[in-house]
Amino acid sequence: MKVETAEFIRSAHGSGDYLHDGRPEVAFAGRSNVGKSSLLNRLLGRNGLARISSTPGRTQAVNYFLVNRRFYFVDLPGYGYAKAGKEARREWAARVEGYFRERPPGLVVLLVDGNVGATPLDVQAYEYLSGLRTAVLVAATKVDRISRGRWAIAVRDIRKALNLSEEVPIIPVSARSGVGIKELWGAIAPHLEASTR
Numbered sequence: 001m002k003v004e005t006a007e008f009i010r011s012a013h014g015s016g017d018y019l020h021d022g023r024p025e026v027a028f029a030g031r032s033n034v035g036k037s038s039l040l041n042r043l044l045g046r047n048g049l050a051r052i053s054s055t056p057g058r059t060q061a062v063n064y065f066l067v068n069r070r071f072y073f074v075d076l077p078g079y080g081y082a083k084a085g086k087e088a089r090r091e092w093a094a095r096v097e098g099y100f101r102e103r104p105p106g107l108v109v110l111l112v113d114g115n116v117g118a119t120p121l122d123v124q125a126y127e128y129l130s131g132l133r134t135a136v137l138v139a140a141t142k143v144d145r146i147s148r149g150r151w152a153i154a155v156r157d158i159r160k161a162l163n164l165s166e167e168v169p170i171i172p173v174s175a176r177s178g179v180g181i182k183e184l185w186g187a188i189a190p191h192l193e194a195s196t197r
């Protein structure tokens with residue numbers, strides 16, 4: 001995908017804020033610190049567009065980025081920062097559920113740390129997402145931290161932990177090295193054609 005333009009449009013904090021202009025949307029979800037902002041910047045080829053913070057949990061809003069004036073990348077709040085367990089999942093679901101209810105995106109990219117593996121919160125997030133009428137794919141982040149020979153193992157472990165069927169792609173990516181970015185774009189692109197409604 002050639003990114004000609006990428007611009008931050010708005011932070012939405014609740015219903016009334018969400019955009020409904022008919023453009024396709026791809027939403028990005030994952031726990032705080034998984035590398036979501038870094039990956040968005042890398043996908044868009046814009047350093048610093050999605051703010052990278054070493055302080056996890058700072059972005060609690062739904063952030064819209066308009067790409068090539070044609071579709072949106074939607075940066076969802078990260079989960080699992082302040083609280084653990086059920087409470088954290090409920091809080092995250094409450095924050096994103098308005099967004100998903102109003103207009104489910106054509107695709108959700110769920111980010112799972114390729115080095116850490118799927119946490120119980122990732123499992124719960126996937127369960128939540130798989131109950132929606134939206135396609136999901138998984139990106140295993142920060143794979144520059146593991147040797148290439150272990151990628152298949154990391155991917156297999158994530159598939160097992162999330163109980164993913166073989167149809168759901170898991171794409172190893174690194175925002176740092178750029179590996180997997182082309183493949184991730186390749187998996188996203190079909191959803192940009194299909195989801196105009």
Ligand SMILES: Nc1nc2c(ncn2[C@@H]2O[C@H](COP(=O)(O)OP(=O)(O)O)[C@@H](O)[C@H]2O)c(=O)[nH]1
Nearest residue numbers: 032033034035036037038052053142174175176
């Ligand atoms: N090694 C490595 N570190 C990364 C990568 N992507 C992000 N990080 C680091 O992980 C931390 C969190 O990144 P950030 O993009 O802010 O995560 P977010 O909270 O999910 O938006 C930062 O310290 C980043 O430098 C990556 O691909 N490889």
Ligand SMILES: [Mg+2]
Nearest residue numbers: 036037051059
């Ligand atoms: Mg972030």
